[in-house]
Amino acid sequence: MxxxxxxPDAERPRRKAGRHRGEGQWSAGHFTPLNGNEQTKKDDDGLNVRTRIETIYANGGFDSIDGADLRGRMRWWGLYTQRKPGISGGKTAVLAPEELDDEHFMLRVRIDGGRLTTAQLRVIGEISQEFARGTADITNRQNVQFHWIRIEDMPEIWRRLEGVGLSTTEACGDVPRVILGSPVxxxxxxxxxxxxxxxxxxxxxxxxxxxxxxxxxxxxxxxxxxxxxxxxxxxxxxxxxxxxxxxxxxxxxxxxxxxxxxxxxxxxxxxxxxxxxxxxxxxxxxxxxxxxxxxxxxxxxxxxxxxxxxxxxxxxxxxxxxxxxxxxxxxxxxxxxxxxxxRDHVGVHEQRDGRRYVGFAPRVGRVDGATLGKIADLAEAHGSGRVRTTVEQKMLILDVEPEQVASLTDALAALGLTTEPSVFRRGVMACTGLEFCKLAIVETKQAGIDVIEELERRLPEFDEPVTINLNGCPNSCARIQVADIGLKGQLVTNDQGEQVGGYQVHLGGSLGLEPGFGRKVRGLKVTAEELPDYLERVLRAFGEQRTDGERFTQWAARAEEGALK
Missing domain, CATH: 3.30.413.10 (Sulfite Reductase Hemoprotein, domain 1)
Structure with missing residues (x-):
């Protein structure tokens, strides 16, 4: 190497500044910060904030936190302030950060490769119940996110996580984030x-x-x-x-x-x-x-x-x-x-050693601490104590003997964690949304759960693989551009001329087989209330018009716009 x-102050050769000097590239010798974020990072490395959290902020409480740490450096340790309850999506781009900030935090636990032991999963579940009001969302980057975290509790939370080999280090921030890995x-x-x-x-x-x-x-x-x-x-x-x-x-x-x-x-x-x-x-x-x-x-x-x-x-x-x-x-x-x-590994699959791994589907990644503890119990009783998270907000239990599979799948189903989900439960993904995210415009988690239930009721025979991704803002944490149906949260005008929460629609995105971005449907804005009706309409059109073996992505690329509305 x-x-x-x-x-910036290291003794290293400086290359001659070229035409990209104005971009602030260090390689061009341009170390002067050109925006507030760069200045904050230059003033103090984000990794240094942990000492202040443990020695100052955990003792002094939320009001003792320096602003540059609160909205910047604390991310280096997995902490974001969450959205203050009761603020509508229409206020997201209007209010100042300090007006949006709640005095509680989202905390992200990095899980490199999605690899967990049952001991680690049990600690995550305990932290959820004791410090996070039961919250524990599985993300599409294999992490777990808590909400309602108090700064006063962070030293104890770190002590427990690190005691079982887990970390929140650089789970957020301008750093190398979690390393995704195959859950199998x-x-x-x-x-x-x-x-x-x-x-x-x-x-x-x-x-x-x-x-x-x-x-x-x-x-x-x-x-x-x-x-x-x-x-x-x-x-x-x-x-x-x-x-x-x-x-x-x-x-x-x-x-x-x-x-x-x-x-x-x-x-x-x-x-x-x-x-x-x-x-x-x-x-x-x-x-x-x-x-x-x-x-x-x-x-x-x-x-x-x-x-x-x-x-x-x-x-x-x-x-x-x-x-x-x-x-x-x-x-x-x-x-x-x-x-x-x-590509989510849901279901029962044979391992190379003859045992089985069992993948199951929480709805839009939403679980709770008590359920995680029960999953840990099941994994210990039926497997070797190894659990995995996936990039599709799913979970796997590894190393299950064939004769133990039925018992495990029945026990998971009793927790509401099916290994044989409908295409909608399997294919719907949602970001954090308005409930906790300061950038969000619309609610997504509950909306995703409602979509699953409505489509299962309305289209019980539909069995073609389809992904439906809901995002609360334009940032695409839920990967809307590469979903069969991507829904970007924004304010839309309803029939009464009122500004309400809704979605811009992207159709036909995909990864893997034919990677590409979905097409925006011109002039189409769907209110949150209209969403189940719209999804039913477009999926019925697909079912009626598709040719043999044609995937949704392929159909959406050739379909007339009328069929997409």
């Missing part, structure tokens, strides 16, 4: 290569490392050796995708520059094959490029995807090899398209 020293790594019969060692080494090197704790924006990583492509590699900043090189054997195909939000871009292949033992080195190289060359002037252009778009994959690979790795990477093949649309 080349010099990876990150600090090491056990799947069809696995190309087990990426677990790479995830562990990446985590060891970068999490909490001040060399990478001041990036231009968040940085998202995915590693999977599953042929199902089960970690949404196309929309991560860097992804390592399992492939078999014709001469070198199993390894990973390298992708960079994916991301959604208001300017979505699919990641691009660099054409490079990376062996398992080299993944962490290459990851550090890509993170270092982002740190040094990433745009820091405008926050909405500070993601890696903009640099990759400007450079192109050839230049990005050249810089990676020549300036950071100091060697060339082998050329390699692209991953094959997955054989199936569902």
């Amino acid at each position: 080349a010099d990876t020293s990150p600090r 790594a090491g056990i799947a019969k069809d696995e190309i290569i087990d990426g677990t060692p790479a995830i562990e080494e990446i985590s060891r090197r970068v999490v909490g490392n001040k060399a990478y704790s001041n990036l231009p924006r968040k940085f998202k990583t995915a590693v999977s050796g599953s042929p199902l492509l089960d970690v949404t590699h196309e929309i991560n900043d860097v992804a390592f995708v399992g492939v078999v090189h014709p001469e070198l054997g199993p390894g990973f195909d390298l992708w960079v520059g994916g991301g959604l939000s208001t300017n979505p871009k699919l990641g691009v292949r660099l054409g490079a094959w990376v062996p398992l033992e080299d993944v962490a080195n290459v990851h550090e190289g890509v993170v270092s490029i982002f740190r040094d060359y990433g745009y820091r002037r405008l926050r909405h252009r500070a993601r890696l995807k903009f640099l990759v778009t400007d450079w192109g994959p050839e230049k990005f690979r050249k810089v990676l090899e020549e300036e950071y790795l100091l060697r060339t990477l082998a050329d390699g093949p692209a991953p094959e398209k997955p054989a199936q649309q569902w």
